[in-house]
Amino acid sequence: MTKKFIASLFALMLTHTTYPSLAGELSPSLSEKLLNAHSTDHLSVIIRMKEQANLKPLTLGITGRSKAFRSRRVMEALKIKASHSQRNLIPILKKEKARGSVSRYTPFWIFNGIALKATPKVIQKIVSRDDVDSVSEDFLIPPPELLPSTSVRAESPYTWNIEKVRAPEVWSMGVDGSGVVVGIFDTGVDYTHPDLIDQYRGGNNSWFDPHGEHNTPYDGAGEYSGHGTHVAGIILGGNASGKSIGVAPGAQWIASRIWNDAGEEAPSSEVHRIFQWFMDPDGNPETNDAPDVVNCSWGFKLLDTFPFCLLDFHDDITAWREAGIIPVCSAGNSGPWFFTGESPANYPETISVGATDPSDSIAFFSSQGPSNCDLSIFPDISAPGMYIFSSFLAGNYESGSGTSQAAPHVTGTIALLLSANPELSIDDIESTLKETATPLGFFHPNITYGWGLVDAFEAVSAVMP
Numbered sequence: 144m145t146k147k148f149i150a151s152l153f154a155l156m157l158t159h160t161t162y163p164s165l166a167g168e169l170s171p172s173l174s175e176k177l178l179n180a181h182s183t184d185h186l187s188v189i190i191r192m193k194e195q196a197n198l199k200p201l202t203l204g205i206t207g208r209s210k211a212f213r214s215r216r217v218m219e220a221l222k223i224k225a226s227h228s229q230r231n232l233i234p235i236l237k238k239e240k241a242r243g244s245v246s247r248y249t250p251f252w253i254f255n256g257i258a259l260k261a262t263p264k265v266i267q268k269i270v271s272r273d274d275v276d277s278v279s280e281d282f283l284i285p286p287p288e289l290l291p292s293t294s295v296r297a298e299s300p301y302t303w304n305i306e307k308v309r310a311p312e313v314w315s316m317g318v319d320g321s322g323v324v325v326g327i328f329d330t331g332v333d334y335t336h337p338d339l340i341d342q343y344r345g346g347n348n349s350w351f352d353p354h355g356e357h358n359t360p361y362d363g364a365g366e367y368s369g370h371g372t373h374v375a376g377i378i379l380g381g382n383a384s385g386k387s388i389g390v391a392p393g394a395q396w397i398a399s400r401i402w403n404d405a406g407e408e409a410p411s412s413e414v415h416r417i418f419q420w421f422m423d424p425d426g427n428p429e430t431n432d433a434p435d436v437v438n439c440s441w442g443f444k445l446l447d448t449f450p451f452c453l454l455d456f457h458d459d460i461t462a463w464r465e466a467g468i469i470p471v472c473s474a475g476n477s478g479p480w481f482f483t484g485e486s487p488a489n490y491p492e493t494i495s496v497g498a499t500d501p502s503d504s505i506a507f508f509s510s511q512g513p514s515n516c517d518l519s520i521f522p523d524i525s526a527p528g529m530y531i532f533s534s535f536l537a538g539n540y541e542s543g544s545g546t547s548q549a550a551p552h553v554t555g556t557i558a559l560l561l562s563a564n565p566e567l568s569i570d571d572i573e574s575t576l577k578e579t580a581t582p583l584g585f586f587h588p589n590i591t592y593g594w595g596l597v598d599a600f601e602a603v604s605a606v607m608p
Contacts, residue, residue, distance in 0.1 A: 169270055170279035177263045185246045187281035187410060188266055190232075190257040193274055195458065196224040198465040207566040210467035211431035217466040218252075218428045225252035228274060232257070239265050249412060253419040254458035258412035279455070283408035284401065286330060286367035287441040290476070290508070290544040302386045303501055304377075304527035308552050309600035310390045313559050318603055320391025320558040322565065325378055326421050326434030326468075329371030329441065331400030334360035337383035338534045339375055342395050348425035348432045349397035353413045356404055362536060365406015369536045371398065373543055374440045376534030377551035379558065384540055388533050390555025390599065393562065397424065397434055401441065411455055418459035422466055435561055436469040438554040439493075440547035442485030452516035453486040464492045469569050471496065471554045473546035474522040475510035481590065483510040484521045491517050494557075494573060497592060498528020498549035503583055505591050509546055512590030522593040523573070524580055526552035556599040564606040575602050 169177065176186060201216045229250055239245040239261065246260040258281060259266070270278050305311065313319075324344060331352075334343045343349065343360065350360045357363075362372045375396060380389030399417045401409045424432050443453060460470050470493045475485030488495040491514070498506040505511075506529050512521030528549030535541040553576065560572055567575070577588070579602040580595035588594045 168277055170277065172282075173278065173280040176280065177266060180263045182263060185260050185262060186266060187258070187260045187412070188278050189281050189412060189415075189455070190259055190269060190278050191276045192225070192228045192255045192257075193276040194224060194228040195255050196220045198462065202465050208467060208568055210433070210435065214422070214431065214433055214466040215428050217462060218423060221252045221255070221462060225250065225255045228255060229257065231274065232269070232272070249416070251415055251419060253422060253462050254415060256415075258415065281410045281412050282455075283410055284414060284441070284443045285408050286364045286402045286406055287370050287547050288367060288476070288545070302388065302532070304531050304552065305387055305390060307501070307527050308390060308556060308597055310555070310559070311387070312600040313603045316563075316603065316607070318559055318563045320379060320394030320555065320562045323391065323394045323436070323558040323561045324434045325391075325394050325396045325554060325558055326437035327371055327375050327378070327396055327398040328417060328421065328437050328439045329374055329398070329400070330364040330367055330369070330402055331357075331362035331371045332360045332375045332396065332398045333362045333369075333372045333534075333536050336372060336376070336534045336538055338380040338388060339372070339396070341381065342379050342392070344395040344397050351399040351417060351420045351424070353399070353416045354403040357400075360398055361400065363404045364400070364402035365404070367402070367406055369541065370440070370547065371400065372535055373533045373541060374438060374547060374551050377531060377548060378438060378555045380534050386532070388540075390552055391558035391562070394555070394558040414456065415459060418456065418463070421468065422462065433466065433468055435467075436471060436554055436557045437463070438551055439470060439472040439487065440545075440550050442473060442475045442488055451486075452489055452514075456487045457490055457492075460487055460490050460492050464569060467569065469557055469572060470494065471550050471557065473550040474498070476508040476545055476547075478509045478511050479505070479507055481511055482513065482515045484512055484514055485510060486516075489514045489516045489521060491519060494524065494553060494576070495522040495593070496546060496550040496553045497522035497525040498544070498546045499525050499583070499592070499596060500529040501527070503581075503596060506544065506546075508544075509549075520588045520593055521590060524553060524576055524594050524597050525549065525583065525592045526597045553597050556597050556602060559599055559603050560606055563603045564608055567606060571606070575605050579605055
């Protein structure tokens with residue numbers, strides 16, 4: 144691959160963000176849809192306001208983790224900015240809805256925008272407004288796939304991955320994730336599973352179904368059902384099977400489901416709703432009920448083509464991070480070529496995770512770097528992602544492969560770190576994970592394994608007070 148080709152490819156990727164850089168413009172895909180739409184059609188779009196909150200100054204000087212304090216300050220600033228900048232547009236949308244030109248609209252504060260379904264004429268009017276930065280398509284995100292696999296044939300076929308990251312050695316130190324809340328952002332979770340039921344936090348602030356189909360945790364997305372349950376087991380599953388399947392079995396979990404029972408592709412507006420819910424699950428910013436770390440074992444790209452830097456959820460991730468919520472994302476299963484990292488894993492604000500096999504070689508499907516957002520090292524770190532035995536639907540167990548299975552090992556390790564030392568900042572956690580990882584590959588770090596294979600024991604040992 145020549146330097147000229149890489150430069151050309153990167154330049155092409157930078158042009159393929161899903162919202163344009165010029166204020167008041169339509170994304171190319173939406174512009175084409177509007178041209179072909181009938182005047183009475185209603186199209187789903189995402190409006191992004193021109194004013195966006197500057198969160199960095201709000202958290203400067205805050206020492207330690209201080210998640211509750213950070214979260215309150217960040218949410219207050221986000222809500223004030225959204226309320227102020229949307230104040231003139233909302234009344235117009237209300238009037239258009241009364242006239243039948245708008246089907247629905249949902250204001251957001253996490254990224255200061257509005258999800259809207261309206262006629263082409265209304266959308267064109269909105270684009271022309273000075274307070275609107277861009278209008279893009281409310282695109283659809285497909286469910287993640289659990290790549291089937293068989294268990295590894297070894298003395299301990301179920302837990303090679305747990306032993307590989309050295310979690311049992313951490314448990315022997317008296318650290319198991321207790322006191323930490325993990326968010327599972329996926330297809331949902333079957334909370335009745337014997338390895339997961341005791342770790343569910345419970346209450347009215349621990350489960351969110353944007354589709355309104357289930358009032359209690361549920362895992363169902365058509366043929367992709369079970370993905371979130373499998374992920375949850377790797378993070379914090381117990382030992383009901385006779386083998387310990389989770390990295391941090393003492394942690395608690397809360398969850399939301401992206402896809403509905405039919406497994407239909409989910410609109411990005413519903414994903415924004417989930418991002419916002421995780422920041423304030425009970426709707427009261429005075430309570431500290433947000434998760435400490437959220438596992439995102441999913442990604443998206445344009446029309447199954449080459450992955451690009453798609454910034455649609457960048458503001459959401461940035462808000463999480465400033466509020467003290469750690470985003471861990473699977474690198475993607477678009478490998479083995481370079482520049483194949485999927486969003487949001489390729490955002491510099493996330494901790495991206497690639498997948499390795501039992502011999503510590505990179506999995507053939509694992510997306511590789513450099514990051515197609517900023518040319519930085521990608522993924523950040525690697526973890527077991529092949530032949531992973533974990534919880535599944537109806538109390539069962541399955542073995543699966545994918546970077547979706549790798550990311551939970553890092554999420555679980557972060558839970559162990561915070562359990563050992565609750566005052567760790569996100570920067571502390573990132574640097575510790577990288578500095579204590581086992582180097583893999585010819586160079587260190589590199590664009591295949593990142594900083595290497597996660598080592599929970601070395602990481603926790605480095606931060607023990």
